Amino acid sequence: MNKLLFLLSLWLAKLISCLISILHIGQASNFPGKIALKIKKDLIKYFNINSSCKIILVTGTNGKSTTCGLLANILKVSGFNVIFNKSGANLLSGIASMFCHHSTLFGKLKYDYIVLEVDEATLPLLTSQIKPHFIAITNFFRDQLDRFGELDATVKLIEKGIDQIQDCTLILNADDYRVAFIKATSTNTRIYYGLEYHTSEDSHNKEVSWQSDPQEITTCPKCSNPLTFSSKSLAHLGNYKCNKCTLEKPLPNYLLTNIQSDHLTINFDIVSLSFTNNKNNFFLPMIGTFNLYNAACAISIAKTITNITNVQIQKGLQTYSTIFGRGEKITIHNKTAWIYLIKNPTGTTEVLRTLVKIPNARFLIAINDNFADGRDVSWLWDSRFDILSKHKKDIYVSGKRAYDMALRLKYADYDINKIKVNERIKDSVKEAVGALQEDEILYILPTYTVLLEMQRKGLCKNVDKA
């Protein structure tokens, strides 16, 4: 009976997926799975995955999509047969859609690796149905508190998800103490990655304390006393220890050092016993410390799961075409624009800090407050939009909460005459692109559902694959 219901739901999902693609009514990344789950709510359990296939889950607040994209690309260029959930479809419906899409008519999935980015709250729901071999956790920042309640609750959800499985290797960001000290039974092997950053805390936060970067509270996970930091790479990530008890940052198995970046790329070395060479130099064709963390996570996973060469890793990094909205290059009316998804204070602050350094950059910021964006827009006030206060050009503002965004810029001392509000994204993009000078590049910073809308309206159809 179970098997029959499973097959029915699978076939229905496949049919819906076909229809969506024939009728060109958007991507079939969530809807088919959503319907299939209505028929068989534990559908994912029934897929017949070949025994040699390794399942890798990536969760955490920021960087899930990019980490999965980089990892899948590294594995693909190394000749493996890999599937992963694209477009941030990281809830059960998205994962079910992807399984249905890639399986045979009888639910068989035959791959070397299945890489899944998993929403924090979805992790326990997923690990009760399939057994992953590896779980990577990127970081914990406040995000969508209207959904999760509090950050502590998010961490507990992940711990619950890990608790349901044994003999799983955890790949953890050593620089984020909440991640590094996540509770798990001792049967789980722990692999750590981290960055060696020499910028001191002070140089990052010169400003008045209350106006500084969005910070998470950093208290020792063992004794609850405040942690001290000898350096920070971004927000609360860095070298920490507790002065009261013995807790300190775990020694990373993969340490990124000699980090050097320009407008377009980041160069770095990896120090690790897993590499045979002493010096392992790589470059990442992306910008921002947040992307370096994503690369660090992806490389650590790749090295942990299979014996991969430096050349394969570099090739994977180099040929990676950025995924949906995470630094995606598009062409609109023959002009170039880049899309950077924004969704929470730290991610937004890092994107702004990175982009503001680019000469001839112009900005369009579009904020929606649908469920997937977070219905509460208070995160705009924790994001450092004051980074843009010295920007000389007009800033275009759009989305359902365009006026809240405009107000945020106004109170960041941005000249109100240079804030151009148009709630309709299509019109706003048109205006912004129309105003671009020959040598200028538009940076579009949308929240998730604005991005989906842009795609639906054909605004980012011309994805530049180059």
Place this chain on the structure above:
Amino acid sequence: MEKITLELAYLYPTLLNIYGDKGNVLTLLYRCNAREIVLNITTIGLNESIDYERFDIYFMGGGQDQEQIIVSEDLQAKKNMIKSAIDSDAVFLGICGGYQLLGLYYKTNKGLELKGLEILDLYTIGGTKRMIGNVLCKELESNETIVGFENHSGRTYLGSSLKPLAKVIRGNGNNGEDGFEGVRYKNVFGTYLHGSLLPKNHMLADKIIKLALERKGFKMPEIVLDDLIESTAHKKACKLQY
């Protein structure tokens, strides 16, 4: 002519800053500057004392339970100072945790009792269900609309001597039962509304500035501000569903 100066004490900016709380301080700063009033902001953290005679406005935001536990303990040493400030008509804006801790106690849903400042006759009981959504209410004093976003599991109950800040039109407010939101006492404003509160409710921001000025014997400067963006954001927020 020398500029008028107001002093603001920003309590626990790093511990209590969960929902864009600093947006409220940014708003006061912007709207003071626009009227050529100097607003000095002093942060006050753990183990730091308060010179209550110095400050005209106090602001305290919200945090998670763990941070609120730390703050609750620390506040006991500041209690007399804050009480003296409020008694001498200093303006106090407390949001979420900052509101709850003005009262007698906050009993979390794990049964832990956090001691409040015991300045206002109100108490809070942690519930199992979080009240999350867009709120629309009407300020009792002015009958003007106030908009914001609530996200709390604590249910706050006011003693009979206290007046609420507003009547809820849409949303839960203090406890989801009596239809009222926040507290209003002397020059104290307590509320569950963040999102941030003051940018979208610029009338309330101006009221806070005006009260702080009047307490010092100054009048609000008659400078008309361009509030088109503020009032549009406010009007749009009035239409948001819970």
